[in-house]
Amino acid sequence: MSKRRPIARWVRGAVAAWTLAFLAASGASASPADSQAGRERSNRPHFVNIATLPKEELRALPAPVPLSTYLRTHKDKAAASPSQHHGFAGEGDLRAECAKHEAQAKSKKGWIKSRFESCFKRHYDLILRDRANTEAIGRLIFDAWVLGFAYDGKRRVDFAVSVENIYVAADSGQNARTWRIAQQFSHAIDTGESDPGAAVTEPTVKRRDDLLGEWNSTPHWNLVYTSPDNGPQHRTGNLQRVQAIIDMDTAVTSPSVDPYVEVASHQNLVRFDYAGPIVGKHKGTVFTQARVELVMSMKDSTVNESALHIHDAQKRPERTFPSFVGKTVPGENDPLHRVTDPNKIEDQRRHSIKECNKVWGDCTGTRLQCDEYPFASTREGSLKGDNRFSVRLIEGTDNNNGGKAIQATYDANRILNGDPFYVEITP
Known part of the structure; x- marks a missing residue:
């Protein structure tokens, strides 16, 4: 089975699923509101990428401030300090190296350091436009991170995910306290590149959809994907290869705003195997897009x-x-x-x-x-x-x-x- 057709069908379905889910959550009636699909909008405010707007449109908008400052000035309780992050080994080093590869890190596949480490970092700068699509009435800035760790010796891949450095600006009665950021992970198996019986065990929690204040106090979350280990079968020709496609979708929502949705904003191609001694350690996981x-x-x-x-x-x-x-x-x-x-x-x-x-x-x-x-x-x-x-x-x-x-x-x-x-x- 080729990769292109299954992925294309999945993307179309994911766009519709995201849009319906967010409209239902906001209590709005169904409308073609996906900001990335290029379809007509409902008569509601909506977020767009700042790069698509002329600079003069932003002059009347207040300067963005850290979210903690915004919450204090809007009579909300003081924003809690970010909670302690319990991450994976090597996160700090990978973050530092990733920052030096900004152009690659913000691409869909991210910067792939090696067969065992990958990094995605994208800086979002979104403008909220009014229902007439003529005026900027809000702004949301944040960084999205995904650090990936595969293992030589384990049929496992870990992802350290976060939303950080949130800045906001709001005008015309907009309340940034109601704005939400969502990240959702999903996976598919490329059967054409996998051995029979290929399977992936996904994490219990694959989606996080929180208010900005919750992201500010708890910016990090972790996911672990594994593949069932059926013992050595390589002598019979079964390497237990599983070629998995792991996607992260990103969205920004609010009860009074049409959702901004990016389907497969980040994608990893991950292979699990139990190939035996021909590759040293008998089993492991790799990012297959790495250049060796x-x-x-x-x-x-x-x-x-x-x-x-x-x-x-x-x-x-x-x-x-x-x-x-x-x-x-x-x-x-x-x-x-x-x-x-x-x-x-x-x-x-x-x-x-x-x-x-x-x-x-x-x-x-x-x-x-x-x-x-x-x-x-x-x-x-x-x-x-x-x-x-x-x-x-x-x-x-x-x-x-x-x-x-x-x-x-x-x-x-x-x-x-x-x-x-x-x-x-x-x-």
């Missing part, structure tokens, strides 16, 4: 010949064998894909050695070995049939060290059969 790179240096004396060979294949393929006009070799811009079948790997290795023998003769009994790139453990190896590969005689110890570096990358990133990765050679 095998990095080797030409200055590293333990693999400098392997690194130079790959560098020539990627940058100067005319220096490599087999040689032909217009040759290109993948791995730098086009990914390689792992092969785990030992028979296929050995067949490619034998074929590469034959290619080496054609150019340099049999090196058996010497310190030299036939090095191949792309590697025998990839689909793009010498038996793919397009001759976009290179073979070269290099020092045997160097060749063996290069092989260890490849395996270490597979293990460190839970690279399964068919998973993509890239190769980067540094000077």
